[in-house]
Amino acid sequence: MGMKGADIEAMIRAAFPDAQIEMKDLAGDDNHWAATVRSAAFKGKSRVQQHQMVYAALQGNMGGVLHALQLTTTSKD
């Protein structure tokens, strides 16, 4: 179970090429990750919409193999 941090980052990167992505390994087990994603694509979107965009980028892995991804999104100009 779980996804490697590098794989998560690559999937987010593919959907948001401009993004600044910060990955934090919360438990040191390469399984519980916190991601902070900063992208211009989030501009004008609600938090719910921003997270939905990231979940879409993860293509169904969120809530499946990826149980624990703590997500923070911010927009940049």
Added chain:
Amino acid sequence: MADAAQTQIAEDVKNNPVLLYMKGTPVFPQCGFSSMAVQILTHLGVKFEARDVLADPEIRQGIKIFSNWPTIPQLYVKGEFIGGADILREMYESGELKTLFAEKGIALQDA
């Protein structure tokens, strides 16, 4: 049966001003994220209803479709999807959640 679940969820979020979909119950949460959501609402002094998705697979799957949101917990206020665990934590820490309840006319008791 999927339609029945969607109808039930639509009714539920309409009829309960503050409704939390969670794993387990407020007294015995079965997941750390659900537990945190309960703690936030309790700390703010919000009276809320909860639905245990572990008790009903149709609702567990149905709420993910209904909200287009892949994870549990999920908070609804006055029929509006507010967010999951991360958004609740962020809004709680920034004070936005308290403001939202005030704007929606949800009473807060001092905890």
